[in-house]
Amino acid sequence: MSQGDASLEPPLQPFPLSRRIAAEGLGTAMLLAIVVGSGIMGQRLAGGNDAIALLGNTLATGAGLVVLIAVFGPISGAHFNPAVTAVFAARREIAAGPAAAYIAAQMVGAILGVGLAHAMFAEPILQISTKLRAGPSQTLAEAVATFGLILTILASIRFTPRLTPALVGLYITSAYWFTASTSFANPAVTIARSLSDTFAGIAPASAPGFLIGQVLGAASGGLVGAWFLGSRRQPAASN
Numbered sequence: 684m685s686q687g688d689a690s691l692e693p694p695l696q697p698f699p700l701s702r703r704i705a706a707e708g709l710g711t712a713m714l715l716a717i718v719v720g721s722g723i724m725g726q727r728l729a730g731g732n733d734a735i736a737l738l739g740n741t742l743a744t745g746a747g748l749v750v751l752i753a754v755f756g757p758i759s760g761a762h763f764n765p766a767v768t769a770v771f772a773a774r775r776e777i778a779a780g781p782a783a784a785y786i787a788a789q790m791v792g793a794i795l796g797v798g799l800a801h802a803m804f805a806e807p808i809l810q811i812s813t814k815l816r817a818g819p820s821q822t823l824a825e826a827v828a829t830f831g832l833i834l835t836i837l838a839s840i841r842f843t844p845r846l847t848p849a850l851v852g853l854y855i856t857s858a859y860w861f862t863a864s865t866s867f868a869n870p871a872v873t874i875a876r877s878l879s880d881t882f883a884g885i886a887p888a889s890a891p892g893f894l895i896g897q898v899l900g901a902a903s904g905g906l907v908g909a910w911f912l913g914s915r916r917q918p919a920a921s922n
Contacts, residue, residue, distance in 0.1 A: 698758050700781055706759035708788035708795075710751050714763050715796025715875050716803070717747035722883035723804045736882055737859065745856030752848035761848075764869040765789055766901035770833055773905055786871075793875035801879065812877050812884030816864060821889070822896040824864035829900025830907070831858060832868045837908035870897050 698706075718740070725739030755761040760777075762768045765786040772782040798808050835854045839847040858866035867873050867885070873894055877887045885893065 700784070703759040703781070704784045704788045706755045707762060707785045708792035710755040710759070710761055711763045711789045711792035711871060712796035712799065713751055714744075714747065715793045715872065716800045718744050718872065719797050719800035719876065719879050719881060719883045720803055723800065723806065723881050726882040727804075737865065740883065741856055741859040744859070745852040747852075748855055749848045749852035752851055756848065759785070763789060763871075764832075765871055766829055766869060766897050767833065767836060770837075770901055770905040770908075774909065789871040790874065793871040794878060797875045797879050801881075806881065810878055810880040810884075812880045812886050814880070814884045814889075815886045816889040817886075817892060819892075821864045822892040824862040825867060825893045825896030826900035826903070828858045828862045828864065828866035828868040829897045830904040831900075832866075833901055833904025834908055837904070837912055841912050864893065864896075867893055868897060868900070870894055873897065 721743030722736070722740045725736035725743075728739070729736040751763065752761040755763075760771070762771070762785060768777065768782050768785045768789070771777045772779060777785070800806075801808050801810065831854060832851070835850055836847065839850045843850070855866060855868070858868065867876070873885060873890050876883055876885045877890050
C-alpha cells in the first residue's frame with residue numbers, strides 16, 4: 684500500500700490499558716524464551732565452543748527483538764524492560780499507574796518465558812543459576828549497556844521511529860559483544876535469568892550488581908537523552 688493510500692485510512696485508536704499490559708507481558712515472555720532458548724540451543728550445538736554459542740544467542744536475540752518491537756510497539760510501546768518504562772515514566776510519557784502495571788507484567792512475563800524455554804528443551808522448569816557474573820567490571824558493563832539502550836530508544840523514536848525496532852535489535856546485538864556482561868540491560872531479564880541454570884543464566888548472588896548497573900545506566904541515559912533531545916510527547920494521561 685502506498686503512503687498516499689495509508690493516509691486515507693482512519694487513525695488507529697489507542698489500545699485499552701488491559702491490552703497494553705497483556706502485550707508487555709506476552710512480549711517479555713517471548714523475549715526471554717528467545718534469550719534462554721537460543722542459549723540452550725547454542726550451547727548444545729557448539730561442541731564446547733562458547734564463542735559459537737554466544738554468537739547463536741546474540742543473533743537470535745537481536746533478530747527476535749526487531750520482530751517483537753515491530754509487533755508489539757504499536758500496542759504498548761514494546762518496553763519489555765522496567766528500566767525503559769521507568770525512564771518513560773520520569774519523562775511523563777506514561778503515568779505512574781500504568782507504568783507500575785507494565786513493570787509487573789514484564790516481571791511475570793519474563794519468568795514465564797524462562798519456564799517456557801526450559802520446557803521446550805526438556806529442562807527442569809524450576810532452576811536456580813550457578814553462573815557467577817560478579818565484580819565491578821560487570822556492574823560497569825551493565826551501566827554502559829543500559830545507558831546505550833536508553834539513548835538508542837530515545838533518539839530513534841525522536842528522529843527515525845520506523846527504524847526503532849531495527850536500531851534496538853542492532854544495538855543489543857553489538858552490546859552482547861562489546862560489554863563484559865553480554866548486555867542484559869534489563870532488570871526483568873536479570874531476575875528471570877537467575878532462574879535458569881543454562882548458558883544464559885546468572886547466579887542470584889551476581890544479580891544485585893547487574894541491577895545497580897542497570898539503574899545507573901537508565902538514569903544517566905534518561906538524563907543525557909533529555910538534555911540532548913528534550914521531551915517528545917505531552918504529559919501522560921491518568922489512564
